[in-house]
Amino acid sequence: MKTAIILISKSGFTVAEIINHEIADSTIYSTAEIDNCCKINNIAEFVSSEFHHFDAFVFIGAMGICVRSIAPCLEDKHTDPAVINVDSTGQSVVSVLSGHVGGANELTQHIANILGAKAVVTTQSDNAGKWALDTLGSKYNWATTQKGDTMNHLIATFVNEDPVALLLHIKDAGTQYMERTCPPNVHIFYHLDDIVQADYKMLIAVTPCILNVNIPLLHYHPRVLHLGVGCRKNCLPDGIETYILQELERQELSSLSIASVATIELKKDEALLNALQQTFSASTLHIYNAEELKEIEVPHPSEKVFEVTGVYGVAESTALKSADNGPLLIEKHKGLLTQGNDFTFALAMDRKVVRSGHIEIVGAGPGDPELVSVRGRRMLQEADLILYAGSLVPRELTLCAKEGATVRSSASMTLEEQFAIMKTFYDKGLFVVRLHTGDPCIYGAIQEQMAFFDKYGMSYHITPGISSFQAAAAALQSQFTIPEKVQTIILTRGEGRTPMPEKEKLHLLARSQSTMCIYLSAGVVDQVEKELLEHYHPTTPVAACYRLTWKEERIYRGELKDLARIVKENNLTLTTMIVVGDAIGNRKGLSHLYSSKFTHLFRRSEEDKKEKTSKSEE
Missing domain, CATH: 3.30.950.10 (Tetrapyrrole methylase, C-terminal domain)
Structure with missing residues (x-):
């Protein structure tokens, strides 16, 4: 964030300096001649001329001057910068303008933390601890649309705790956050047919699918679809974009969820690619060579295509490559709008977001339940099955399991029995945590398990933990x-x-x-x-x-x-x-980091600050 810190009076200079030191790309402006400040003639005139040249304005001083300075400049919450007001003593930080969309609420909390001050945020959803529906999409790179009501009315329905249905078709950081923080008035569903629409005032959906519902809809379109394209040499793009859009709509898939357009290197200069990138403006372009695609199995291989390109299917292989071998939602689709302009396309969904089984190997730490990582604790709270090394991991670590979760000790199980229970849950599309002592990479016995997961193509990930050697260093001081x-x-x-x-x-x-x-x-x-x-x-x-x-x-x-x-x-x-070793309890070693040889490290910040001020004046 490019931030202007407006110093209203000299008494707030200490507060301004602290904020300037902690907030990257920030500059202090003042009408007074003060070192490390950029001189301006008039606050209101400066704000008027620079209002859209900064992402945020932080006023240090009286709220009245802040409000009068910005009032003539206000246009729209989607374009106005964030505005924050801090009193000159640094006790209160107030979010004044563009709380959600402009990021003022988040910046207010950040500055309050820097100063040890009170953050004052008046946005109702923030104060109620609820999701900021108007900015949630941008936070997780989802396109946002609404149907049947305005965004403000949808937010009001949600904040007023009317019954809301939440439909989650994919799994990513955003949906995991929503599941973890879901308020009581919101009921989660994974299939549209399970929702009795008459029971709810609105539907919030995170899905790449097009939905036809009878209640107001707030639709988040996650960018998780990957379009693979092949065509005849010098193919004319006229009408092909429309054709693909119509096919997406017929398949009830949203064009707003297209994350990438891909093809083979042989086709990289085709005009069709430029046309598709303009149509799917939020997409990235992936160009693959035949070597990168040769191992990908396609459902509709073509010997003729192989003779020309070196792969058995351009559209399907490039879509699958971009989607990390996620499922094909549209298999190879051939099109011919005019003679000699043959083209093919296929569509795949990113494998990482598919709602399917997953195994998280979690390091429990040395034993104390408070020493498991924040991520590890969250994994335990979300798991459908916790399989823990009972002879080495305290049972107390599993007490945070959610209601209905299965918690089993592997102490009496053979390796085959452990595999069997994990695969049973996995095949049902459920979330499994395999809980190991310390950090799993150190004598964690996970090698054989990962080989099993790899054999069956199972999704898994490792969350590291604190090892007992680190706990030993702490205990031995x-x-x-x-x-x-x-x-x-x-x-x-x-x-x-x-x-x-x-x-x-x-x-x-x-x-x-x-x-x-x-x-x-x-x-x-x-x-x-x-x-x-x-x-x-x-x-x-x-x-x-x-x-x-x-x-x-x-x-x-x-x-x-x-x-x-x-x-x-x-x-x-x-x-x-x-x-x-001699390091046990040693107090004789003195790190050279704190010797006089390294005083330049402590002078660096002052030099950086002076250089930044000099550049601003230029």
Whole structure:
């Protein structure tokens, strides 16, 4: 946001400086001669001449001057910039103009956070914690239309808590947000036929489909459709755009949901492409070579097309490529409006937004339910099935599951049984969370699971978690790296029933005398101690950390020569992290970042500010 900070009186300069420092691309303007401010002659005249040259105006001072300055400039909420007023003491931040569309409400909250001030937002939907329906589409790159009523009336129906139906045909960040924050007066549906329209005052729909309904409709058109096109050389585009639009309408698919137009490199200079890009103005153009398309299987292969292009179907293969192999909604469709102007097109939907099963592998963290990530917690709250490693993950982590969710421990299951239950839920189009201890990438045993998911083409994603080595550093109040002494952390385990690769034997890793965090090794602690003593001094600090962050957490410190005794005397089990190295509890290392050699880092911000002011004056 290009932002003008209008300093009404010198008393507000400190507040203006703080905002200027925190808000990128902002400049302070004042009628007074003040360092780091751009001099203007008159506030009202400046606002009048620059009103549409800035995305936002932030007035520091009296509200009356702010209102009188902007009043002659007001035109339309869709074009007016955001206007905010901050009192000169920085205690209140008021959203004055263009709260939703212009972003003033969001900027107001941001500035209030910067100043530790009170945000004053008078928009009803914001104060009620409800969706901003007029800007929701732009936030998630959805085109927005309404039918049967004005936008203001639709917003009023929603805010007044009349019964509203919400239809979600796709799944993306926007629909996940709506599902997560859905107010009580809104009922969610995934199929239009399930909605008894007479029971609702309006319908909100997120779908690429054209809807014919009998109640007022607020329609969000997600850009999730990908159009693949092929044609004869030098094809004349006249009428083809209209033909495709008519076919989309016949198939009840909205042209506003077209995200891209694609073809093969051989056709990149065809006039038809330019015509289609103008028709679908919000679309991007994808050009693929034959090599990129050769692995894509098309339902209607053509040997003749292959001879010319090197692929068995231009329209279908390019549509599928753009959609990441999502479903074809329109298979190859041939058209011929005039002799010699043959063309084909196909339409596919982005695979990522298809409402189907999904598996999220979530790192639970070391044990404390509060140490799971925000995303991980949200995944647990949304899951239809939570399958957690019961012997390693506290059950308390699953208590946030939604009503009706299935929560199962995998402790007594074979790998095949785990696969079976996950696939059962997945095949029903449901959301599965596989909950692993710590971070899944560290001894998480997810490799075989991912191979299974890949084999069946299942959608999955990994949410990382805090590992126990990080929890150990926190519990030991230690920085595991020491400037000029220890700059490496080794995560490994001792050799038990599973052999270690020869080059990763513990005594070889010990040569570096790095900070070493040893997993899953309490049962072979004698061997661990013996190998480490080959290179670490016997008095090297060690810590045996049992069930880090759990209620049962216990930590035993000592020296390396006593490691085996510490573990055995305290009956420590497999859930023990062994840490070895001089970094444990070290307070002698001093980072050079805070030495006098680096004072230029702290001068940089002042230099940047002066340079910005100089450019504004130019």
